[in-house]
Amino acid sequence: MASFTVLFLSAVVSAATVYVFAGLGELISERAGVLNLGVEGMMLVGALSGYVTTAITGNYWLGFLVGSLSGAILSLLHAFLCISLNADQAISGIMITLLGAGATSYFGQPWAATSIEGFPTTTVPVVGSYLAELPYLGIILFQNSATDFIALALIPVVWAFLYKTNIGLELLSVGEDPETADTMGVQVFQMRYLAVVIGGLFAGAAGAHLSLSFNTLWSSGMTAGTGWIAVALVIFAQWRPGRVVAGAYLFATFGALQLRSQSLSLSIPADLPFSGVLNGALGFFLDPSIMSTYPYVVTILVLIIVVRRTQDSHLAQPSALVQSYKRELD
Amino acid sequence: MQYDIQVTPRKDVPRWIAYGTPVFTVVAALVVTGVTLVALGFNPVEGYYYMFVDTLTTSYGLSETLIRAIPLIFAGLAVYIPLKANLWNIGAEGQLVVGAAAGTFVALNFSAPMYLLLPAMFLAAAFAGAIWGGIPGWLRAKWGINEIITTLLMTFIAINLLSYIVRGPMRGEDGNFPQTDLLPAVAQLPGIPGIDVNVGLVLAIGGVIATYFLFTRTHLGFQITVVGSNEHAAAQSGINKARVYLFVLVAGGILAAFAGISEIAGNQSRLQSTFEPGYGFTAIPIALLGRNGAFKLMLAAVFFAVLFVGGQSMSIAIGVPSALIEIIQALVILFLITAEFFKRYKVEITSKQQMEPSQKTATGGEI
Numbered sequence: 003m004a005s006f007t008v009l010f011l012s013a014v015v016s017a018a019t020v021y022v023f024a025g026l027g028e029l030i031s032e033r034a035g036v037l038n039l040g041v042e043g044m045m046l047v048g049a050l051s052g053y054v055t056t057a058i059t060g061n062y063w064l065g066f067l068v069g070s071l072s073g074a075i076l077s078l079l080h081a082f083l084c085i086s087l088n089a090d091q092a093i094s095g096i097m098i099t100l101l102g103a104g105a106t107s108y109f110g111q112p113w114a115a116t117s118i119e120g121f122p123t124t125t126v127p128v129v130g131s132y133l134a135e136l137p138y139l140g141i142i143l144f145q146n147s148a149t150d151f152i153a154l155a156l157i158p159v160v161w162a163f164l165y166k167t168n169i170g171l172e173l174l175s176v177g178e179d180p181e182t183a184d185t186m187g188v189q190v191f192q193m194r195y196l197a198v199v200i201g202g203l204f205a206g207a208a209g210a211h212l213s214l215s216f217n218t219l220w221s222s223g224m225t226a227g228t229g230w231i232a233v234a235l236v237i238f239a240q241w242r243p244g245r246v247v248a249g250a251y252l253f254a255t256f257g258a259l260q261l262r263s264q265s266l267s268l269s270i271p272a273d274l275p276f277s278g279v280l281n282g283a284l285g286f287f288l289d290p291s292i293m294s295t296y297p298y299v300v301t302i303l304v305l306i307i308v309v310r311r312t313q314d315s316h317l318a319q320p321s322a323l324v325q326s327y328k329r330e331l332d
Numbered sequence: 333m334q335y336d337i338q339v340t341p342r343k344d345v346p347r348w349i350a351y352g353t354p355v356f357t358v359v360a361a362l363v364v365t366g367v368t369l370v371a372l373g374f375n376p377v378e379g380y381y382y383m384f385v386d387t388l389t390t391s392y393g394l395s396e397t398l399i400r401a402i403p404l405i406f407a408g409l410a411v412y413i414p415l416k417a418n419l420w421n422i423g424a425e426g427q428l429v430v431g432a433a434a435g436t437f438v439a440l441n442f443s444a445p446m447y448l449l450l451p452a453m454f455l456a457a458a459f460a461g462a463i464w465g466g467i468p469g470w471l472r473a474k475w476g477i478n479e480i481i482t483t484l485l486m487t488f489i490a491i492n493l494l495s496y497i498v499r500g501p502m503r504g505e506d507g508n509f510p511q512t513d514l515l516p517a518v519a520q521l522p523g524i525p526g527i528d529v530n531v532g533l534v535l536a537i538g539g540v541i542a543t544y545f546l547f548t549r550t551h552l553g554f555q556i557t558v559v560g561s562n563e564h565a566a567a568q569s570g571i572n573k574a575r576v577y578l579f580v581l582v583a584g585g586i587l588a589a590f591a592g593i594s595e596i597a598g599n600q601s602r603l604q605s606t607f608e609p610g611y612g613f614t615a616i617p618i619a620l621l622g623r624n625g626a627f628k629l630m631l632a633a634v635f636f637a638v639l640f641v642g643g644q645s646m647s648i649a650i651g652v653p654s655a656l657i658e659i660i661q662a663l664v665i666l667f668l669i670t671a672e673f674f675k676r677y678k679v680e681i682t683s684k685q686q687m688e689p690s691q692k693t694a695t696g697g698e699i
Contacts, residue, residue, distance in 0.1 A: 039422075039484070079666075088676075089669040092420055092480045096616060097665040104658025108368065111653050222655070230488055237481060291496035298485040305482070309475040324478070 010258060011142045015150065016216065018254035020208045022153040024232035025239070025246045026160045027204025031077075032236055033164065034197030035177035035322040039095025040080050041205045042229025043102020048073040048209030050106040050113070053220040057118045066121075066149065066210045073206015074199050076102060081198035085191055088326040099229070107222040120218035121147040149211040156204075161243045173197050177320035180327040190327055205229065234301040240308060241319055253297045260293040338680045345675050353671045354621050354628075358635065361663035368659060374652055382649045383642030393641060395528040399599055400637035401630075403428070405536040406591035407611045408618035408633045409543055410465075410584040412626070414479075415619055416547065417580045418560040419472065423483025424588040425612025426490035427464040431589020432596045433494055434460035436512055436603040437502065439519035439596075446518040450597070453519060457593035458586045464490060465585020466578065473574035479581065487612070495605045502603065511604040521598040532594035537630070539587060544626040556580060588612060609640070609657075617664045636661070 024041050031038045038044075052069025056062045080098050083089040125134045125144055133144040164170040175183040176193045184190045208228070213220050231253055239245035270280045286292060366376035387393035407424050414421040421427075435457035442449065468482035495510070504513035521530040547553040559566040559576045566573055591611060600607055614636055622629025643657040 037480075083666075083669055087670060087673040089672065090420075092422060093616065093620070093665060093669060096422065096613065097662050097669070100613065100658050100665070101662035104655045104662055105368075107655035108653045108659060109372070227488065230484070233481075234485060234488075289496055289500065291492045291499065294492040294495075295489045298488045302482060302485050305477050306471070306475075309477060324480075 008138055008141050010262065012145075013258045013261075014251060014254045015142055016146055017257045018250045019150045019153040019211055020216065020228050021232055021235055021250035021253055022157065022247060023204050023208035023211060024229060025235040025250050026156060026243065027201040027208070028232050028236045029239070029241065029243060029246050030160065030164070030173070030204070031197050031201030032323055033177045033241060033320050034173050034194050035180065035320055035325060035327070036081070036084055036194055036198050036201075037091045037095060037324050038077070038080060038098075038198065038201050038205075039092055039233060040076070040098025040102065041095075041201075041208075041232050042225055042227070043099035044073040044076050044202050044205035045209035045212070045225045045229045046102045046106040046223070047076050048206030049213035049224060050110045050209075050220055052206075052210030053118065053213040054110075054113060056120065056214055057113065057116060060119070062118075062120050062214050065214050066207065069210025069214070070203050070207040073209060074203040077198050077202020077205070078195075080202070081195045084326065085194045085198070088328060091324050091326070103223060110220055110222055113220045114222065116220070118214075118218060120213075121149055121215040123147055126151055147215040149207075149215040152207075153211070157243070157247050164243060169193075169196075174320075176327075177322055180322050180325075184327075184329065194327070205232075208232070231297050234297050237319075238297070238301040238304050240304070252300075256293055256296045259288075260290045335681055335683055338682060340678045340680075342676060342678050349671075349675055350624075353668070353675065354632070357621070357664055357667040357671060360667045361660050364663050365656060365660050368656070369652065372652070374650060378650060379646050379652055382646040384638065386645050386649075387638055387642040391528070393645070396641045397634065397637045398527075398529045398533055400640050401634045402530075402532040402536045402598060403591035403595040403608065403611050404614060404618060404633040404636050405630055406539060406587050406594065407615035408622060408629050409539055409626070410588035410591065410612075411615045411619035412622065412629050413543065413546075413556070413587070414580040414584045415623060416553075416560045417556045417576055418563075419577060419580055420480045421465065421483050421581060421584040421588075422480050422616070423464070423468065423485075423487040423612070424584065424591070424615045425610060426483070426487030427461045427585040427588035428592035428595075428608070428612045429487075429490040429494050430460040430464045430592070431457035431586075432592030432603060432607065433497060433502075434589070435593030436515065436596055439515045440502070440513060443516075444518075446522070449519050450521065453593055453597060454590065457589040461585035461587070461589025461592075462582045463585070465581040465583075465588070469578040469581030469585075472581070473577040479577075483581075494603075498603055498605045504602070509604070512602050514602050515597060519597060520601060521594065530594075530598040532598040535590070535594065539590065540626045540630045547626070552576075552579070588615070591615075614661055617661050617668070620665065620668050 024045060028038055028041055048069035051072040052065040055068040056065030059065070076098060080094055083094040084091045123145055124147060125131055134140045136144065162170075164174060172183065172188045173193050173196065175186075175188055176190045177197075180190045183193075209225060212224060212228075217224065235246060235249045235253060239249045270277045270284065274280075362380070366380070369376040369379050387397060407428060410424040410427065411421050435453040438453045438456040439449065442452065444452065464486055465483070468477075468479045468486060471477040471482055472479045498512060499510045502512045504511055506513065521532050523530055524533065545553075547557060555566070555571045556576050556579070558569065558571055559573055563573070566576075592608075595608055595611070596603055618629060618632045618636055621632035621635070639657055639660055643652075643654050646652050646656075647654040
């Protein structure tokens with residue numbers, strides 16, 4: 003049983019990486035006041051460009067870099083539309099996702115049946131080999147691919163960036179009150195561009211991680227909705243970095259359970275009362291498709307609970323989220 | 333010489349921009365898509381020949397286009413009505429899916445003559461769609477929870493529920509595919525005499541006319557427009573904003589559900605987990621293109637129907653990946669929201685010297 007638990011937790015950790023990347027990116031963008039519904043599209047572009055680069059050069063590090071940068075480049079379009087042209091953020095994001103999904107499926111067709119050598123399973127440099135020897139935790143945390151470690155390392159970096167640096171605090175301020183930030187001398191437009199581009203970079207990294215490390219293949223639509231889950235994750239986390247990470251592991255647990263629920267075959271002994279009804283309910287709630295709804299259901303529940311507790315839906319979210327900023331005009 | 337870009341809000345939109353925007357948008361999207369055709373080594377002229385000429389000059393192409401237009405019109409209206417109240421129904425896709433599922437359930441589990449069964453199916457679909465649109469509507473009306481987020485989340489719940497029911501409780505007896513049984517003949521929408529299109533088209537056009545009357549002839553439609561254009565004015569004149577929000581999203585949910593059940597009962601005849609190519613999302617560019625009126629919206633829906641049918645024949649004839657349609661949809665949205673900026677703001681590029689006097693008067697007038 004121990005080995006099942008270890009393997010299961012290790013699967014959770016590697017499944018969480020994509021949510022950590024994409025969720026932290028979405029968090030930074032939203033904290034600066036720009037909703038990004040284009041994550042799924044940016045991830046797909048990152049996945050394909052990273053894959054193609056690796057296939058051509060044989061260098062998966064270069065692939066990861068190109069994948070991340072492609073996400074950032076696509077996010078520039080979103081930034082331009084939302085920040086410079088004051089376009090509706092939700093619609094621009096949907097457009098980015100349609101564009102990313104359509105273009106990668108269109109241009110990626112020849113790469114679908116190919117294979118590459120992606121990131122191998124490895125240990126952290128220097129102390130890694132000792133850490134990997136640790137009982138249980140060694141396998142769960144310290145024997146992963148390099149992109150998993152990068153995601154883990156990003157967690158404190160993003161937290162420190164947002165709360166401990168001037169740029170981070172300025173970034174938060176333009177998401178809360180752009181007018182005041184502007185009068186205080188914060189470059190509102192630059193800050194928002196920066197946040198959206200970091201978000202795109204992380205989304206691209208999430209995609210490249212999928213095609214170079216998690217799966218090492220390209221198939222059209224391979225992100226399979228993880229970008230949308232990242233959007234839900236940030237709301238679920240009520241825009242706090244620590245909770246984004248916790249949520250990433252929770253949602254990854256749903257995902258890992260989903261893959262294994264068939265083999266688990268949990269059931270309630272027949273001699274207990276209501277065992278028939280309970281087993282039916284268990285079968286329903288452990289069904290893979292039903293489990294796929296959990297991230298969305300819990301996010302809606304969190305929205306309702308928070309609103310009921312505070313009687314104000316705008317307390318938790320960045321006050322200027324989804325609002326474009328325009329100096330003096332209008 | 334130094335140049336400066338000056339952006340000033342427009343007081344009113346010139347007629348040529350208002351009318352030219354949809355046309356310009358579509359042309360620009362097709363031109364850019366032509367470049368992507370060239371990029372993969374296809375001849376864009378040949379490609380667009382199959383897409384448009386072949387579709388619009390053959391009776392097969394025309395009837396296929398009208399059949400496709402039925403769900404697109406309904407789904408477009410599902411986004412259009414909330415948009416009038418300045419709400420975004422991003423989740424027409426989910427409402428469409430639950431509508432299709434509820435209607436199919438009635439069709440497969442009840443036996444009744446056609447004149448009872450078909451209305452019962454549409455009623456069941458409407459009920460499911462009203463719930464799927466009503467929950468976000470209620471959350472928005474009561475607590476101000478952003479409808480963009482909730483309609484989107486509800487969509488992914490619906491898509492996964494669909495995959496559950498076609499693999500589980502509603503799985504058909506024949507074959508190994510995750511799909512329901514075929515709908516009985518009495519549960520399928522009959523054809524319109526003379527043309528090869530089902531009566532869903534009549535219902536969809538009825539929906540367009542009803543929407544037109546809602547906004548031009550009724551007090552409720554007027555209230556929706558006021559809430560959408562000026563919240564303060566709406567509050568001043570005592571309009572119940574919460575009631576408007578709930579109404580538009582419930583109406584949107586019902587219309588999207590009609591898109592779903594009319595696609596099943598009129599075209600596909602059975603429910604599958606991937607039974608339609610994202611009409612609920614296509615509804616967004618349709619509503620954007622047709623946001624000036626229900627009849628323009630219908631034109632936009634027919635245009636996208638041509639794209640879907642033409643894209644398929646282009647894909648079969650010369651092997652262009654059908655994902656091209658998604659690219660065109662994205663580009664239509666891209667150019668529309670770009671054009672929106674030029675509608676609202678006047679952009680002038682001036683050299684520094686010419687600009688100075690005009691700027692002075694501008695600041696003087698502003699303050």
